[in-house]
Each structure stands twice: as structure tokens, then as C-alpha cells.
Amino acid sequence: MHAILFVGDVVGSAGRRVAQAMLGPMRDELDADFVVVNGENASGGIGINPKHADELFRAGADVITLGNHTYRHREIWPYLEQRREIVRPANFLPTQPGRGTATVERGGVTLGVVNLAGNLYMPQAAPALLTADDALKEVAHADLVLVDMHAEATSEKVALGWYLDGKVAAVVGTHTHVPTADARVLPGGTAYITDVGMTGARGGVIGVRREQSISTMRTHMPQRYEPSEEDPWINAVLVRCSDQGRATAIEQILRPLA
Numbered sequence: 001m002h003a004i005l006f007v008g009d010v011v012g013s014a015g016r017r018v019a020q021a022m023l024g025p026m027r028d029e030l031d032a033d034f035v036v037v038n039g040e041n042a043s044g045g046i047g048i049n050p051k052h053a054d055e056l057f058r059a060g061a062d063v064i065t066l067g068n069h070t071y072r073h074r075e076i077w078p079y080l081e082q083r084r085e086i087v088r089p090a091n092f093l094p095t096q097p098g099r100g101t102a103t104v105e106r107g108g109v110t111l112g113v114v115n116l117a118g119n120l121y122m123p124q125a126a127p128a129l130l131t132a133d134d135a136l137k138e139v140a141h142a143d144l145v146l147v148d149m150h151a152e153a154t155s156e157k158v159a160l161g162w163y164l165d166g167k168v169a170a171v172v173g174t175h176t177h178v179p180t181a182d183a184r185v186l187p188g189g190t191a192y193i194t195d196v197g198m199t200g201a202r203g204g205v206i207g208v209r210r211e212q213s214i215s216t217m218r219t220h221m222p223q224r225y226e227p228s229e230e231d232p233w234i235n236a237v238l239v240r241c242s243d244q245g246r247a248t249a250i251e252q253i254l255r256p257l258a
């Protein structure tokens with residue numbers, strides 16, 4: 001039996017504080033072999049810089065996945081080429097730095113991680129379901145495979161879950177920052193959830209200070225968005241897997257910063 005802890009989008013300093021405080025103890029408590037963290041909002045709520053990526057690795061992330069905000073901070077561009085344990089969506093263009101898959105090993109077990117981005121309401125990328133075939137070949141040797149599908153549309157995530165059922169241990173959705181209530185193991189043995197949610201301030205609007213978000217929606221005038229600090233939570237899932245690399249259970253973990 002193996003277990004993977006997957007942590008939804010870490011947003012701003014509140015999210016980083018949660019990661020710092022909770023990843024280590026939760027890894028022990030839940031007996032997780034691997035910790036995978038979506039870090040696309042770690043720095044100032046948009047994107048991630050090398051300092052904060054290093055911080056998430058030190059906090060216990062084995063792999064960091066990203067999404068539509070990958071390239072916000074320029075300093076991360078070369079970092080994505082250098083560091084193999086951080087991935088951006090595999091269906092981004094070849095002109096965009098970084099890799100879409102990673103493999104890590106812990107105690108003799110290997111985990112392959114694939115990051116994909118949806119095609120609806122997202123920057124242009126190759127079709128996610130088509131790229132999934134090639135990306136899976138890159139991690140075919142791994143004992144367990146987890147796919148982070150970073151997408152706005154629920155339909156694309158559900159479709160990918162069915163498409164990969166029986167082929168990978170888990171398909172987890174990210175990006176909307178709101179956890180969905182549909183976590184389950186599909187019949188072929190793939191753990192699935194449409195959105196894991198956000199690790200950050202629940203007192204904001206999907207991570208942004210609520211008064212700023214509300215004001216923009218009321219006035220339709222642009223303004224600076226800052227990450228909220230209020231009421232930090234972790235939103236994650238724990239996927240338990242057999243030695244054959246199939247999921248046996250998926251458990252949603254939603255907890256306030258202890």
C-alpha cells in the first residue's frame with residue numbers, strides 16, 4: 001500500500017504558511033509516501049518565484065505542479081528548466097520553458113506526475129486529452145502516476161478522469177480554488193476529484209482580499225488584487241494505492257491551519 005497527499009493551489013503567504021506548518025506533520029500522520037503540491041499561486045497570489053518554490057520543497061513537497069499562472073514571475077523561467085521536480089502543464093507550447101512530467105522516488109517506490117491544463121477559458125495550449133497520451137509514456141515506468149488537470153471547466157476534468165480510468169492512480173483537478181464533493185475511485189481504479197480546492201485564506205474570494213474583489217465586481221473598475229490572509233486552510237486529498245498502482249481510496253482533507 002502507498003499513499004499520495006495532493007495539496008490544492010497554494011495561494012500567497014497564507015498558503016505558504018499552511019504548507020510550512022502542516023505538510024510535515026500531515027505526511028507523518030497520514031503515512032503519505034509522496035506529497036505533491038500545486039504552487040501556481042504561491043507568490044503574491046499569482047505565479048511562483050524560485051524562493052517560494054524552494055520554500056515549498058523544504059516544507060515537504062516532492063513535486064510542485066503549476067497552471068495558467070506559471071510564467072508570471074520571470075525568475076522562474078530558468079528554474080523550470082533546471083529543477084526536475086517542478087512541472088508546468090505538458091500541453092503548453094514547446095516555446096514555453098519547463099517540462100510537463102516528473103518522476104520522483106521515495107523508499108524504492110516511484111511516482112510519476114503529469115500536469116495538464118484545460119482548453120476552455122484558458123490560454124491556448126494543445127488539447128489536454130491528446131497530450132495526455134504522450135505525457136503518460138514519459139512516466140510509464142513509474143509505480144504510481146498522478147495527473148493534475150488544471151482547468152476551469154468541470155466537463156474537461158470529468159472527461160479526463162474517465163479517459164484515464166484504469167491507466168493511472170489519480171486524476172485530480174485544480175484551478176477553481178473551490179473543493180468539489182465528487183471524490184471517488186472510478187471503476188477502473190483511478191482516484192478522481194474535479195477540484196481539490198485551495199490552500200490559502202478562506203476569508204477571501206478564491207484567495208483575493210474580499211473587499212477588493214467585491215469592489216471590482218461592483219464597479220467594474222480595475223484595481224490591485226492582494227492575497228487575503230484571513231482564515232487559512234489546507235485543501236488536499238489523500239489517495240491510497242495498491243502495489244499495482246491502482247487507487248483503493250480517496251479522502252478529502254479540509255482543515256484550518258492548526
Ligand SMILES: [Fe+2]
Nearest residue numbers: 009040041175
Ligand atoms: Fe490557482
Ligand SMILES: [Fe+2]
Nearest residue numbers: 067068069175
Ligand atoms: Fe489556475
